[in-house]
Amino acid sequence: MQFYVADAFTRRPFSGNQAGVVFLGDAPFPQEALMRALAGELKHSETAFVRRTGEGFHIRYFTPAEEVDLCGHATVAAFTVLRETGEITAGRYMLRTRSGILEVAAEPTPCGWTWPRLRREEAFRRRNRRSCMRPMGCPRTTVRRAWSPRR
Numbered sequence: 258m259q260f261y262v263a264d265a266f267t268r269r270p271f272s273g274n275q276a277g278v279v280f281l282g283d284a285p286f287p288q289e290a291l292m293r294a295l296a297g298e299l300k301h302s303e304t305a306f307v308r309r310t311g312e313g314f315h316i317r318y319f320t321p322a323e324e325v326d327l328c329g330h331a332t333v334a335a336f337t338v339l340r341e342t343g344e345i346t347a348g349r350y351m352l353r354t355r356s357g358i359l360e361v362a363a364e365p366t367p368c369g370w371t372w373p374r375l376r377r378e379e380a381f382r383r384r385n386r387r388s389c390m391r392p393m394g395c396p397r398t399t400v401r402r403a404w405s406p407r408r
Contacts, residue, residue, distance in 0.1 A: 263334035276334035277304030297321035305331040313351030326356040336361055
């Protein structure tokens with residue numbers, strides 16, 4: 258297990274929206290109680306636990322109290338850590354979350370991702386997605402609706 262704190266939505270250290278990141282490599286996820294305890298120790302609103310899979314990555318997000326379905330800033334933080342530690346290079350990666358499958362585009366500059374299909378009342382409006390990505394310097398083309406694989 259490797260532990261990190263990463264700043265999302267910024268280009269300056271010690272600013273933006275921080276998240277804990279725990280990279281597990283190929284190892285299975287620890288028990289939920291341990292992940293909640295580790296999230297509490299890292300002392301950020303969410304901690305992303307990331308493991309490599311045959312299809313890409315599986316990520317789970319925890320607060321000290323519970324697991325959450327999806328966390329945008331922790332996703333950005335996790336892929337920033339993966340890119341900066343050399344675990345990934347520029348390219349597209351599949352990311353499994355509790356809320357669905359995301360396709361993450363890791364670029365030489367900040368990461369972009371597609372958003373999972375959500376019920377209409379939960380979905381971000383296009384202008385809100387753009388405003389989330391703009392501070393990271395992502396071009397408009399990195400903000401896309403997600404696809405959902407047929408089951």
